[in-house]
Structures are given as structure tokens and as C-alpha cells.
Amino acid sequence: MTSIPFNNSYAALPDVFYTKQSPAPSPDPTHIMVNDDLAAELGIDAAFLHSDTGLAMLAGNAMPKGADPLAMVYAGHQFGGWSPQLGDGRALLLGEVSGYDIQLKGSGRTPYSRGGDGKAAVGPVIREYIVSEAMHALGVPTTRALAAVTTGADVIRETRLPGAIITRVAKSHIRVGTFQYFYANNDKTALQTLADYVIDRHYPEARKAENPIQAFYAGVIARQAKLIALWMKFGFIHGVMNTDNCQVAGETIDYGPCAFMDAFDPMKVFSSIDGQGRYAWGRQPQMAHWNLTRLGEALSPIWGSDEDTTVEGIETSLENFGVAFTAHFQNEFALKLGLNAPNAQFQEITFQTMTAHAVDFTLFFSHLRRLNTDDHRTRFTDLFNDKSAADTWLAQWHEAKKESGIAPDDSQALMDAANPIYIPRNHRVEAAIQAGTTGDYAPMRRLNRILQNPYEQQKDADKYEEVPKPEEVVQQTFCGT
Numbered sequence: 001m002t003s004i005p006f007n008n009s010y011a012a013l014p015d016v017f018y019t020k021q022s023p024a025p026s027p028d029p030t031h032i033m034v035n036d037d038l039a040a041e042l043g044i045d046a047a048f049l050h051s052d053t054g055l056a057m058l059a060g061n062a063m064p065k066g067a068d069p070l071a072m073v074y075a076g077h078q079f080g081g082w083s084p085q086l087g088d089g090r091a092l093l094l095g096e097v098s099g100y101d102i103q104l105k106g107s108g109r110t111p112y113s114r115g116g117d118g119k120a121a122v123g124p125v126i127r128e129y130i131v132s133e134a135m136h137a138l139g140v141p142t143t144r145a146l147a148a149v150t151t152g153a154d155v156i157r158e159t160r161l162p163g164a165i166i167t168r169v170a171k172s173h174i175r176v177g178t179f180q181y182f183y184a185n186n187d188k189t190a191l192q193t194l195a196d197y198v199i200d201r202h203y204p205e206a207r208k209a210e211n212p213i214q215a216f217y218a219g220v221i222a223r224q225a226k227l228i229a230l231w232m233k234f235g236f237i238h239g240v241m242n243t244d245n246c247q248v249a250g251e252t253i254d255y256g257p258c259a260f261m262d263a264f265d266p267m268k269v270f271s272s273i274d275g276q277g278r279y280a281w282g283r284q285p286q287m288a289h290w291n292l293t294r295l296g297e298a299l300s301p302i303w304g305s306d307e308d309t310t311v312e313g314i315e316t317s318l319e320n321f322g323v324a325f326t327a328h329f330q331n332e333f334a335l336k337l338g339l340n341a342p343n344a345q346f347q348e349i350t351f352q353t354m355t356a357h358a359v360d361f362t363l364f365f366s367h368l369r370r371l372n373t374d375d376h377r378t379r380f381t382d383l384f385n386d387k388s389a390a391d392t393w394l395a396q397w398h399e400a401k402k403e404s405g406i407a408p409d410d411s412q413a414l415m416d417a418a419n420p421i422y423i424p425r426n427h428r429v430e431a432a433i434q435a436g437t438t439g440d441y442a443p444m445r446r447l448n449r450i451l452q453n454p455y456e457q458q459k460d461a462d463k464y465e466e467v468p469k470p471e472e473v474v475q476q477t478f479c480g481t
């Protein structure tokens with residue numbers, strides 16, 4: 001019955017890496033959304049996903065031939081505290097297609113569920129679908145959403161909510177926490193096996209290096225540095241940058257209490273469980289560095305040299321994170337400002353101005369790129385507390401552009417490609433979730449469609465640019481798990 005050509009390389013690893021597990025059946029599943037474009041990219045027949053047999057797979061009711069469902073084991077530091085055993089508590093890896101993991105999330109209990117029910121409510125499924133696909137369209141490496149379905153059974157959270165399952169696609173689901181699990185168990189053999197697997201699958205160039213482990217580590221660091229800079233470019237706040245949510249292939253993973261900053265504030269936090277601001281917008285680079293330090297520790301037993309050399313190798317590699325992150329971050333903000341080279345001083349002035357006026361992050365840059373059309377000049381100025389502050393900043397901006405020597409058309413092209421008009425604004429995501437919870441998926445589908453082309457002005461979509469009305473402002477986000 002299958003039209004999915006599964007490969008099962010992870011299932012071929014030794015038993016200590018996972019537990020084989022079947023999904024829990026869904027009593028009365030229905031489709032919420034199917035991602036036809038992604039299916040095509042993966043070489044999966046979208047018609048199959050839309051069919052009843054496809055639905056049975058997406059809902060965990062029937063495993064197609066070739067699928068070998070399993071729950072992966074991992075550990076992790078959550079908000080800095082060590083959890084020796086986490087693992088897929090509500091997710092199952094079905095297998096790989098075209099090199100990508102296909103995973104059901106919300107498909108029932110596993111040996112790693114601890115106290116959880118293994119299920120997902122429709123709200124978090126909608127959030128992950130919308131935001132992960134939006135991130136992809138923005139140009140941020142991310143896991144993807146292949147489909148979302150309802151299960152026909154309610155889950156109990158603070159209230160009764162419809163249950164749902166998202167089919168997640170990822171380069172792989174191996175996390176820093178996967179390495180930590182074997183490190184903490186002193187299982188050097190498994191660590192080596194895992195590293196070899198990850199190198200072959202995600203960092204094949206590291207194989208040729210003198211020290212493949214060090215080269216692999218450097219590769220993870222390089223990808224994280226770029227990833228975090230891209231998050232910040234769009235005002236994205238992940239919310240739970242625990243080591244178990246830090247994927248070694250370099251994709252954004254786990255869209256829990258994530259949110260997009262509206263009023264600019266570098267210490268902005270949305271997550272209800274992040275009281276200390278550990279994962280604030282501006283702290284994300286430090287937190288990624290912290291996670292990467294944990295990965296270095298976990299790799300130390302297989303680094304392949306004496307202790308001093310190992311420690312030195314890890315530290316040298318880590319130093320690169322700050323250098324690479326800063327370079328990416330400054331480059332990305334130069335693009336957003338239409339400059340052909342970073343200008344650290346002007347960037348700082350810009351951040352200070354945005355903070356002082358609590359300017360909406362996305363509108364600041366999206367009006368800036370449209371300054372010469374319609375009423376965007378006025379709308380840009382209106383973002384500030386007073387017109388003179390806007391004029392002062394604009395004068396400094398013109399000066400910075402002049403200094404950089406960039407031609408106006410080139411500057412325009414940089415801004416057009418770097419400044420989205422549409423992002424998944426928190427209140428729009430919330431509205432899509434609210435509607436979805438009552439079985440109305442139209443707002444989700446419309447939002448998803450608009451976010452496929454975030455850089456292009458679209459007809460009848462003005463309200464998707466706008467900041468929330470006071471009563472629509474999302475103050476806090478929740479994991480909802």
C-alpha cells in the first residue's frame with residue numbers, strides 16, 4: 001500500500017539508540033493540511049498523502065511497508081538542569097525518505113514518555129506547521145511540516161482539546177542531547193558509532209580531515225552560528241534552547257513557546273516557563289555557545305588525543321562560534337539596512353533607537369524598504385514616539401549608505417531580499433490556533449499561504465502586516481505539551 005520509499009538507516013544502528021514502538025491508533029482521523037510542495041521535493045506522491053491509506057499512515061493507524069517506527073533516546077540540559085533520560089516521548093521516527101527523517105509527533109506513548117500522554121493538541125500542531133513552514137520560506141534552516149491531521153480523540157491539557165499529529169521532516173532528529181546521553185552513560189562505543197553516523201549523513205567533508213571529530217564539531221559550530229544569526233535577523237525567539245532541542249544538522253527544531261518579537265527589546269521573552277529570560281532574543285548566541293560547549297564535552301572521549309590537546313581543541317573550536325556568529329549577525333543586519341558592508345557603530349545606533357521607541361521590529365525594516373512607495377514614509381515615522389527622532393535616524397541612515405558607497409538600486413535590492421513583509425505574527429498564529437481548536441482550519445491555511453512568499457507584497461493581505469490591536473497582543477506563549 002505504500003508509495004513511500006522508506007530507508008531505515010537509524011533503525012540499523014544498535015539497539016541502545018532507540019526503542020521500536022508502534023503508534024497509538026487514532027479513532028477518527030481527518031486531514032488538516034498536506035504540504036504538496038514538500039511531498040514533491042521528497043519524491044512522495046502527494047495524492048497518497050491525501051488518500052485514506054495516506055491518512056491512516058499520518059494518523060498512526062497503519063504503517064506502510066518499509067516503515068520501521070521507533071522512538072529515539074536522548075538526554076539533555078533543560079534550562080541548565082540535567083535530565084539523564086529524555087527521548088521521543090510523543091514522537092516516532094518512521095524512517096527516512098530522500099535522506100530526510102519522517103517523524104510522527106503526537107502519536108502516543110513510548111518508553112520515554114515519563115508522565116506524559118504521548119499526544120499533541122491541535123494548537124501546538126498548528127503552531128509548528130505554520131511557523132516551521134514560514135521559517136523555511138524566510139530562508140532559515142528548519143525542520144518542515146509534511147502534514148497535520150486530527151486524531152478524533154481529545155487530549156486533556158488545562159481543558160479538553162482535540163488531539164492531532166504533525167508529520168515532521170528533518171535532516172535528522174539527532175541532537176546535542178543524543179551525544180550527551182551516551183557520554184553520560186560512559187558508552188564510548190555508542191558515541192563513536194553516533195559520531196560516525198552523523199559525519200556520514202551530515203558532515204561527510206569532515207571524514208577527510210586529520211581529526212574528523214574536530215572537523216565535525218567545527219561544522220556544527222559553524223551551522224549554529226549561522227542559524228542563530230538568522231533567527232535574530234527575523235526577530236525569532238526560540239524559547240526552549242535546551243540541549244535536547246539543539247539539532248546537530250543545524251536546523252531549527254521544536255516549535256514550542258517560540259514567538260516573533262514585535263516591539264524591539266533585546267531582552268524580550270515570551271515563554272511562560274522562561275521567568276529568568278534565559279532564552280531572550282539577545283541571549284540566544286550565548287545559549288547556543290553553552291549548548292555547543294556541552295557537545296564538546298560529550299565528544300571529548302572520542303576526540304582521539306590526550307586530555308590537554310582535547311581541551312585545547314574544543315576551546316579553539318568554540319572560539320570560532322563568537323567570531324562566526326558576529327560576522328553573520330553583522331552581515332545580516334547590513335543587508336537589512338541596505339548597506340554593502342557591516343557598520344557596527346550605525347547598527348548600534350539603530351538598535352538603541354529601536355529600543356528607545358519600542359519600534360516594531362518587522363515593520364521598521366519592511367517600511368524602510370518601501371520608503372518611497374505609498375504612505376510608507378509616514379508609516380515608518382509613525383513607528384517612533386516623535387517625528388524628529390525618525391528624521392534624525394533617517395539622516396544617519398542616508399549618511400551610512402553614502403559612506404558605504406552603495407548604489408541606490410543595489411541598496412534597495414539588498415533590503416527587498418532581507419526584510420520580509422509578512423512574518424508569523426504571534427496574534428495571527430494565535431487566531432489560527434483558536435479557530436483550529438474549533439475545527440475551522442481556514443485561518444491556518446490562509447496564514448500559511450501568505451507566509452509562503454514573505455518578501456512579496458500580496459493583495460488583500462494588509463492585515464497580516466499589522467501589529468496586534470491592544471487586546472490581541474500575545475504576552476506569553478506556552479509549550480502546550
Ligand code: AMP
Binds near residue numbers: 091244
Ligand atoms: P520538548 O519540551 O517538546 O522539547 O519536550 C521535552 C521532552 O518531553 C521530550 O522528551 C518529549 O518527548 C517529552 N514530552 C513532551 N510532551 C510530551 C507528551 N505529551 N507526552 C510524553 N512526552 C512528552
Ligand code: MG
Binds near residue numbers: 244245254
Ligand atoms: Mg524537544
